[in-house]
Amino acid sequence: MPKDGSVVRLDGQGKPLWLVLELTYRCPLKCPWCSNPVDFAGEKSELSTEEWKRVLREGRELGSLQLGFTGGEPMLRDDLEELVGEAHKLGYYTNLITSGVGLSEQRLLALKAAGLNQIQLSLQSSERDLTDALVGARAFDLKIRTARLIKAHGFPMVLNVPVFRQNIDQVNDILDLADDIGVDYLEFANIQYYNWAMINRDELLPTREQLVAAERAVQAARERIGDRMTLYFVIPDYFEDRPKACMNGWGSIHLTIAPDGTAMPCQEARTIEGLTFPTVRDHSLAWLWNESPTFRAFRGDEWMQEPCRSCSEKTEDFGGCRCQAFLLTGDARNTDPVCSRSPHHHLLAEAIERAHAPDRPHQPLVMRTERNSLGCGGGQTKVLHDARR
Amino acid sequence: MTEATHPDMQTRYALNPMYLFRWEDTQEAHVLLYPEGIVKLNRTAGEIIGLCDGHATVASIIETLQQRYPGNDQRVADSIHTSLEVFRAKGWIRRQA
Numbered sequence: 001m002p003k004d005g006s007v008v009r010l011d012g013q014g015k016p017l018w019l020v021l022e023l024t025y026r027c028p029l030k031c032p033w034c035s036n037p038v039d040f041a042g043e044k045s046e047l048s049t050e051e052w053k054r055v056l057r058e059g060r061e062l063g064s065l066q067l068g069f070t071g072g073e074p075m076l077r078d079d080l081e082e083l084v085g086e087a088h089k090l091g092y093y094t095n096l097i098t099s100g101v102g103l104s105e106q107r108l109l110a111l112k113a114a115g116l117n118q119i120q121l122s123l124q125s126s127e128r129d130l131t132d133a134l135v136g137a138r139a140f141d142l143k144i145r146t147a148r149l150i151k152a153h154g155f156p157m158v159l160n161v162p163v164f165r166q167n168i169d170q171v172n173d174i175l176d177l178a179d180d181i182g183v184d185y186l187e188f189a190n191i192q193y194y195n196w197a198m199i200n201r202d203e204l205l206p207t208r209e210q211l212v213a214a215e216r217a218v219q220a221a222r223e224r225i226g227d228r229m230t231l232y233f234v235i236p237d238y239f240e241d242r243p244k245a246c247m248n249g250w251g252s253i254h255l256t257i258a259p260d261g262t263a264m265p266c267q268e269a270r271t272i273e274g275l276t277f278p279t280v281r282d283h284s285l286a287w288l289w290n291e292s293p294t295f296r297a298f299r300g301d302e303w304m305q306e307p308c309r310s311c312s313e314k315t316e317d318f319g320g321c322r323c324q325a326f327l328l329t330g331d332a333r334n335t336d337p338v339c340s341r342s343p344h345h346h347l348l349a350e351a352i353e354r355a356h357a358p359d360r361p362h363q364p365l366v367m368r369t370e371r372n373s374l375g376c377g378g379g380q381t382k383v384l385h386d387a388r389r
Numbered sequence: 390m391t392e393a394t395h396p397d398m399q400t401r402y403a404l405n406p407m408y409l410f411r412w413e414d415t416q417e418a419h420v421l422l423y424p425e426g427i428v429k430l431n432r433t434a435g436e437i438i439g440l441c442d443g444h445a446t447v448a449s450i451i452e453t454l455q456q457r458y459p460g461n462d463q464r465v466a467d468s469i470h471t472s473l474e475v476f477r478a479k480g481w482i483r484r485q486a
Contacts, residue, residue: 063416
């Protein structure tokens with residue numbers, strides 16, 4: 001292929017190119033790896049339709065281009081079509097990130113008419129019983145039916161498969177199923193261990209052998225399938241030794257709004273203790289993005305400590321993930337332990353080893369239910385205890 | 390390869406329907422938007438992709454841009470052939486049947 005000079009580097013120039021709206025934390029599923037806060041049930045009131053519309057307008061003024069409607073389950077908001085319509089009118093590329101529950105053909109048609117560009121549907125397994133057990137609801141048949149409807153109505157579609165010990169051996173079956181459905185993008189996303197996934201980390205972490213086999217299967221499928229379907233394989237941090245360039249840097253291009261209007265540099269940001277999280281009810285989006293102390297906390301590299309501070313790769317990976325650094329080391333300014341130069345790197349190998357210790361008694365998965373959420377008391381405290389023990 | 394003998398001259402290209410192509414004021418550039426991605430295009434790429442409407446042949450795209458940028462027809466033609474090959478390989482545009 002000839003050398004490519006057609007793309008101009010898109011570094012955001014200080015703009016929140018990606019705006020993610022978590023419309024609600026309500027969800028009919030109970031996935032025990034959910035990225036929502038462990039204490040989601042204590043969430044205060046959701047933004048109104050008019051408040052979300054103001055966020056949409058202000059986001060475009062700040063230069064946002066990609067828009068994700070997510071949750072919880074965004075289909076539970078009956079103003080979703082109205083919000084998609086407004087976003088489309090404003091010039092966003094609109095993505096719906098859904099479990100499929102509630103996405104009837106009627107609503108699919110309404111979303112199409114409103115200008116929805118793309119749908120990302122989650123699928124957990126190629127097997128009905130395993131899917132239903134993992135998500136705590138009878139969802140498999142509905143998901144497959146919904147996937148076919150999405151393609152029948154001509155939407156580009158991403159099938160997102162969260163990957164963990166229980167389903168990682170099904171990569172080939174899931175590939176065949178996705179190909180049969182006519183999926184455009186298939187994303188095997190090894191889950192990240194925050195919030196609910198952190199509580200269940202011992203039960204969810206795959207083995208390195210499983211991971212190697214899955215990656216090999218995806219590579220073989222890439223050669224077999226060619227251009228028909230784009231395959232992504234997101235490696236789990238715990239098996240890496242170079243950190244991910246998390247969010248392309250803190251407060252760099254990503255802006256997430258929680259159901260109550262809290263503005264965050266990423267969906268997990270409230271993991272970090274000691275930061276304040278003002279909302280769109282009290283401030284303009286421009287203030288939140290440009291001025292809020294939380295967004296400024298880890299911008300640039302002034303905040304870095306060693307080994308990041310003097311590292312030649314700090315402009316590429318930004319020291320990895322702030323939330324993971326906090327969760328695993330207690331200080332968000334530390335190097336992400338994924339990095340082999342981190343003095344805490346050994347924590348990851350130890351976590352993997354502990355998860356697969358032959359004498360460890362297996363625990364039932366802690367499902368993401370309202371009861372478990374409320375019962376967690378200091379949910380975050382429990383998470384921290386799990387992470388650092 | 391010269392313009393006259395290039396095998397691609399009668400080919401028609403259209404944007405891959407997976408992509409949304411438009412001008413974006415805040416970037417002062419054409420952009421391609423697609424599931425989970427944004428591509429900011431330089432001026433030349435934006436102009437070429439803007440002409441890939443499924444009807445125009447490569448020959449007519451070249452003619453259009455030669456008129457827009459007179460004085461170096463061969464360079465314009467070569468650059469368009471190269472660009473189209475890159476864009477097709479990236480999956481942004483597709484050959485029309």
